[in-house]
Amino acid sequence: xxEGSSTIDVDDHARRFDPESRARALQSLLIEKxxxxxxxxxxxxxxxEDEIGPLNGARVVARAWTDPEYRNRLLDDALGAIAExxxxxxxxxMAIEVLENTPTDHHxxxxxxxxxxxxxxxxxxxxxxxxxAYRSRAVKDPRELLREEFDLDLDDGIEIHVHDSTSxxxxxxxxxxPPGTENLSEDDLVExxxxxxxxxxARLGE
Amino acid sequence: MCPxxxxxxxxxxxxxxxxxxxxxxxxxxxxxxxxxxxxDSDTDGDSGINDGDGSTDDEYDPxxxxxxxxxxxxxxxxxxxxxxxxxxxxxxxxxxxxxxYLAASYYDRWVTGLSRLLLETDTIDFEDxxxxxxxxxxGEGTLPERTEPxxxxxxxxxxxxxxxxxxxxxxxxxxxGETVRVRNHYPEGHTRCPRYVRRARGTVEAHRGAPVLxxxxxxxxxxxxxxxxxxxxxxxxxxxxxxxxVTVTLDLWESYLAPxxxxxxxxxxxxxxxxxxxxxFERADAHRRA
Numbered sequence: 001x002x003e004g005s006s007t008i009d010v011d012d013h014a015r016r017f018d019p020e021s022r023a024r025a026l027q028s029l030l031i032e033k034x035x036x037x038x039x040x041x042x043x044x045x046x047x048x049e050d051e052i053g054p055l056n057g058a059r060v061v062a063r064a065w066t067d068p069e070y071r072n073r074l075l076d077d078a079l080g081a082i083a084e085x086x087x088x089x090x091x092x093x094m095a096i097e098v099l100e101n102t103p104t105d106h107h108x109x110x111x112x113x114x115x116x117x118x119x120x121x122x123x124x125x126x127x128x129x130x131x132x133a134y135r136s137r138a139v140k141d142p143r144e145l146l147r148e149e150f151d152l153d154l155d156d157g158i159e160i161h162v163h164d165s166t167s168x169x170x171x172x173x174x175x176x177x178p179p180g181t182e183n184l185s186e187d188d189l190v191e192x193x194x195x196x197x198x199x200x201x202a203r204l205g206e
Numbered sequence: 207m208c209p210x211x212x213x214x215x216x217x218x219x220x221x222x223x224x225x226x227x228x229x230x231x232x233x234x235x236x237x238x239x240x241x242x243x244x245x246d247s248d249t250d251g252d253s254g255i256n257d258g259d260g261s262t263d264d265e266y267d268p269x270x271x272x273x274x275x276x277x278x279x280x281x282x283x284x285x286x287x288x289x290x291x292x293x294x295x296x297x298x299x300x301x302x303x304x305x306x307y308l309a310a311s312y313y314d315r316w317v318t319g320l321s322r323l324l325l326e327t328d329t330i331d332f333e334d335x336x337x338x339x340x341x342x343x344x345g346e347g348t349l350p351e352r353t354e355p356x357x358x359x360x361x362x363x364x365x366x367x368x369x370x371x372x373x374x375x376x377x378x379x380x381x382x383g384e385t386v387r388v389r390n391h392y393p394e395g396h397t398r399c400p401r402y403v404r405r406a407r408g409t410v411e412a413h414r415g416a417p418v419l420x421x422x423x424x425x426x427x428x429x430x431x432x433x434x435x436x437x438x439x440x441x442x443x444x445x446x447x448x449x450x451x452v453t454v455t456l457d458l459w460e461s462y463l464a465p466x467x468x469x470x471x472x473x474x475x476x477x478x479x480x481x482x483x484x485x486x487f488e489r490a491d492a493h494r495r496a
Contacts, residue, residue, distance in 0.1 A: 008332045010322045011303040017339045019314035020273035021347070025338035026321060027276050028349050029330045036283040037354035040361060044282050045275040053266040092366035095414075112223030112400050114296060115312070124268035130312045133228035139402065139454050140224045140444055149231045160452045164223065166398045167433055167457035168292075168369060169414055195266070 053123035056087045057172055058193035060098075060121060065177040066186045074098050074174070082121060089120040096121065099163065100174040101203065106158050107173045108146070108200035110138035111165040118170035122195055129199065139164055150201040173198050178205025216395050219304035224402040224444070274313040280320050285368035286361030290323045292369050293424035297396035298322045370418030373430020378413045379460055380434060385409055387466040388436075388458065396424030399462040403454075406442050407466045411435040411455060419459050432460040 014022065030036040060082055064071040074081035078096040079089055089096065096118055099107035111117065112135045117125040128134050137145045142160050146152040154160065163171045175197040181189060196202035222228070269275045284290055290298070298319035299307075307315060324330045341347035380386055388403045398420045414433040422429045437455045440448030 008325050010318055010325065011306050013321070013336065013339070014306060014310070014314070014318045017343050019277070019311065019317045020271070021339045021342040022321060023273040023276045023280065023313075023317045024342040024347055024349065025335055026280050026317070026324065026330070028338055028342075028347065029334060030280065030283050030324075031350045031352050033329070034352070034354070035287045035289075035329070036279065037352050037357045038349075039353045039355065040283075040358040041276060041279040043358040044279045044361075045269070048268050048278065053268075055266075090362075090366050093369045112402075113220055113398060114299070123266055127270075127312065128231045131228070131231060132222045132225070132308065133231045136222040136225040136228050140226075140440075141449075142452055143449055156451065158451065160449070161437075162452065162454045164400065164454060164456045166400065167414070167459075168417060169433070169435075169457050 048124055052119065054121075054193075054195035054198065055190070056082075056085075056123075057118070057121040057195070057198045058190045059085055060087070060172075061174055061193045061198065062186045062189035064098075064174055065189055071100075071174075075100060078172070087121060093168065094118065094120060095169045096172060097169060098172050098174050099161070099200075101176050101200070103176070104158060105161060106154055106200065106203070107161045107163060107171070108138060108142050109163050109165065109171045109173060110135060112136070112139055113166060116165035116168075116170060118172045120170075121172055122198055126195070138162055146201060150196070152202055152206070154203075173200040175202075175204050180205070216300070216393060216397055217401060218300045219302075219307045220300045221401050223400045271313075273317075277313045277316050277320070281316060282361050282365055284320055284323055286364035288364055288367070289327050289329055290368070291423055291428075293396055293418075293420040294323060295319060295368075296420070297424040300396065370423055370428055370430075373416040373418065376416065376432070378416075378432040378434070380410045380413075380432075380463060380465070382410050382412055385466040386434075386436060386463045388462055389464050391462070393421060395421065397421045397462075399458060400456070402443060403436075403438060403456060403458070406438050408436040408438040408442070411437050414457060419461065421459075421461075433457055434460070434463065436463070 027036065027041070031038065060074065063085060064074050064081075070081060070084070073084075075098055078098045079091060081098075082089055082096065099109075101107055109117075110129075115125055115130040117129065119125070134145075134149075139162050142162050143154055143156070146154060146160075165171060175193065177189070178192060181192065184192075192204060194202055194204070197204050269278065281295070285292065285295065299315050301322065302310070302315060302318055306318070310318065321330075321335065325332055325335065338347060385407060386409075387407050388399065388405060390405045391399070392404075412435045414435055416430045416432050418428050419431040434457070435455055436458050437453050439450075440452035440454065441450060442448070443454060
């Protein structure tokens with residue numbers, strides 16, 4: 001590390017310039033230093049916009065609803081079961097545990113320290129997930145948080161299990177299959193699964 | 207190592223679990239607004255959340271501004287080129303001035319942290335950075351065009367390396383079902399042990415391998431250590447106000463924990479007697495002081 005960096009006040013610099021100018025400055029410097037390239041930026045962005053997203057998680061959920069053996073494998077070894085559907089998860093970057101909601105148990109995922117999230121199956125997290133408002137309250141007052149902010153009114157008797165993602169082990173909720181969907185195909189079921197249900201701020205069919 | 211003593215600050219503003227007063231999420235959930243028409247970057251901050259974060263895949267829209275896409279790429283470049291690891295990156299954000307942290311949008315925090323890392327590692331020069339920022343601020347900046355097919359795959363591999371991976375699993379000290387107490391420990395520097403669980407008693411749910419210890423890895427030492435899922439009742443964490451039907455589970459490294467033996471661990475000072483193995487913490491602390 002640079003001795004000289006002790007005199008650099010990054011926060012002061014950040015106060016004086018908007019993040020766009022600072023990001024562009026870094027982009028231009030890193031491209032000049034051959035640490036980044038114009039096409040790499042395009043590829044990185046398209047990966048997160050087009051290839052990774054909540055659809056992957058929805059496919060996992062719909063399969064678990066329709067194939068009890070797959071559900072068992074998913075709860076036992078999530079990375080292996082997810083890979084069966086062709087969803088690529090680099091095991092160096094995260095492990096995944098799938099948490100199954102039941103009529104009496106509800107799981108809720110948060111990262112109080114930053115924004116850790118099972119992005120390989122759900123994409124990048126929504127903005128609200130990253131806010132101090134959500135992060136602070138989810139661990140202390142989850143029932144009221146769900147009621148007031150997400151219109152999810154969980155009976156006091158339903159046990160809420162909050163999972164604070166403090167490591168590279170990431171959590172995804174397996175929601176309950178909504179009633180009245182017995183005749184739907186797996187593809188149709190995929191359409192019913194929302195990102196919010198896989199974070200645990202929604203229950204499907206309620 | 208970061209040269210400024212106060213930049214070690216660990217119990218920073220980012221550790222918000224259980225704090226009050228951040229207000230409503232004000233999520234525009236049912237208004238169908240999937241467009242980001244407001245160009246003011248502050249709207250992606252911590253109060254305005256009506257930004258088209260749809261809950262279905264059709265509405266999935268991870269970036270709302272072009273500079274946010276760029277910022278994500280800067281993160282990939284910084285980790286992918288081995289300039290910093292994931293824990294150093296997290297720590298670079300945690301060292302922000304608290305008022306700035308709260309005022310900044312999410313990706314503004316990333317830009318701030320990344321610029322800190324790139325400067326501290328001498329990857330970029332502050333005067334160049336300053337001049338370049340001013341140029342873009344006044345509309346005079348230009349982006350160099352450079353293509354390098356294959357770079358993105360190299361960066362992806364480098365990012366995976368930057369996550370530290372899994373160590374050799376040594377015998378875990380605690381077993382599933384065992385009651386443990388989180389140590390009353392306030393280390394300097396980075397940690398993934400939030401304030402709100404310190405001194406609380408929880409139950410080990412499972413042993414989860416031996417990943418790299420963030421407290422040490424953020425300061426240049428990729429030591430690994432057993433990790434546990436530990437569950438706490440809400441009443442243990444929040445007293446009588448705690449919901450009797452809520453549990454909170456965290457992933458905690460072994461050196462964050464002590465056995466919850468009898469009366470002795472009820473006073474924080476006794477933790478030291480409970481803990482025979484503080485090597486990793488001491489090692490991490492030594493690195494911070496170095």
